[in-house]
Amino acid sequence: MERNDPVNSIISICKKVRIAAVVLFCFCIPAVAALAVKIISAARDMSLAPEELEKKGLTGSALSSDLSKGIARLLFFVICAAAFMICIRLFGRILADGTPFREGTASSLKKISLLLLVSAVVPSFVGFIFYALTLPVPLSELSYKTVIEESGLTVMLAPLFLSGFMFAMTAVFRYGCLLQQESDETL
Secondary structure, eight states: OOOOHHHHHHHHHHHHHHHHHHHHHHHHHHHHHHHHHHHHHHHHHHTSOHHHHHHHTOOHHHHHHHHHHHHHHHHHHHHHHHHHHHHHHHHHHHHHHSOSOSHHHHHHHHHHHHHHHHHHHHHHHHHHHHHHHHOSSOGGGSOHHHHHHHHTOOOOHHHHHHHHHHHHHHHHHHHHHHHHHHHHHHO
């Protein structure tokens, strides 16, 4: 039986997006490894005496900043890798089923939406906490601007808005599942 054009185009798009998700996942792996090495190096340098830090041209607050930003980036890439894995499975399931309108699609989109929401906010706050804990001077001695700039405390707006869009798409796909089920039962 020949598939109609909309289904063929959905299948074609799913194949391309799945390949893109695999490629992006593969880029996350070396980024995570490089960040892990950087974090280990910064953590090792944190244990040095102040004189040894000066010999290397480092300061405690710069190390604290590097460590906190590295941890935030590492967490971001791990969350992205998890989202890409869900995408890979989602599009594999769509290709196997031949339709995107299954209940599993909506739940996968919801998981991706939640991961995007987490990636927009959590890495930055975790980095800030590590910055505050590893800072060689009390946090109260620094200006607000210095703390924000050095710790990398930000909220990424793009993943935040994309999370809202994906959450709305979850509702659209749930409705599509209902229509698909009614159509299958009618036939």
